[in-house]
Amino acid sequence: MTRIGRYFIFMGNLFKNPEKFKVYFDLVFEEAYEIGINSLLIVSIVSSFIGAVTCVQTAANLSNPFVPKYIISLIVRDSTILELAPTITAIVLAGKVGSHIASQLGTMQITEQIDALEVMGINSTSYLVLPKIIGAIITFPMLVALAGFLSIYGGYLAGWLSGAISPSEYIQGLRFDFHPIYVPFAIIKSVVFAFLIASISAFQGYFTKGGALEVGQSSTKAVTNSCIAVLVADYLLAQLLVGS
Template sequence: MGMISNIGAYSFLMSRVFKKPQKRKIFIKSLLREINDLGVNSVGLIAFTSFFVGAVVAIQMYNNFKTSAFPIPDYYVGYATKVVLILEFCPTIISVVLAGKVGSFIASSIGTMRVTEQIDALEIMGVNSPSYLILPKVVASLFFNVILIMISLLMGILGGYFAGSFSGSWAPVDYVQGLQMASPDFFIYYCFIKTIVFAFIISTVPSYYGYTVKGGSLEVGRNSTSAVVWTTVLIIITNLMLTQLLLD
């Protein structure tokens, strides 16, 4: 019953979120602020993480190929690294990282407004508080998470390139040749479909936990933790469902 009631409350909240903003100028101002808070401030973390994981993926691919019973050319390191980053690492693992960073920020910021009665004040003034507080976060996430994943792809590929350059395990020209090998166009569509779905989860689930918090600062912290946990769980489950649906 608790799970069903939570789903019902979440659905009702979302029905209030996706309504036309009451004042366009205020919405645009809030949207720009959320793009900075949720997106721009995450670029450094995403770039750093993607660069080193891309290097690790490339090294692992090289070692696996070298221990294979069949000789595999070095340029397949670049191709395999590219495909792994597109299919799984960038859209899924980076979204999990964002669930921790962005999700906790969203839940705690909205939760603080709830316990300090700022949301109640908005409702008294006739403001649709879910649309005012949550809609800019959803739009900002849907827009900027796509850019973050593009940055992640670029940095991951660069990480693999520099891993080969510094280790000398494979020639950079072979790595670039592997990157230029054709892969199915649908892989890119699949990557960004997952990115958009995960961005929606990252922005709405923590918003729900923050908006419905009851109590004081201690409860805000607990709800922020629950928001990150459930956002991560939903991303993993949704990843399985989308993979089965889109790649079957």
């Protein structure tokens, strides 16, 4: 059987023989805390500097005096909401969250903890993986919203401190010709990315065989495959939702 076939069977097992709702509620809360709170710092730093760099580089390339300066913040706004906030955040989280999920499940597999759950009559796939996927789906949109805000604010500070654009012109560009549909588009992307990262990483970790070396290899594959899946999904969603 191909790996894609095993992946779909793996996902189908998530809903077989489920535990009580309270068990999942506690597990989802723990996973959401692990994914969300522990990722705040890296997401904040990356998004702030990406916004600042986007503003400065855009200002450097728009040297034509006939182009109004508020176009700088308009470009920062649209590129942040449509691409930078959801996609770059997902790539960063694929490295942090994806490797954590894969290494955690891989360690449990090689130490036979997953086999022990199966012996006790617990659906290990549902018990271990489903809360991680739900926790990621809950927290990723929040992290993307935070990343979008900090990226735009980082561009504001960079433009103001460098003298590239005044605060009033920056605000004018943020308000000019804004399409509200871009916001739910970014949220949809974040939900899809969350599912892909969590499920692919869990799949890689769950089927780890061997020892500590194989756990590291599974973690590396989880990050690599998650990043590829995110980029492919990014293109498909862009074509589907905003493409002509």
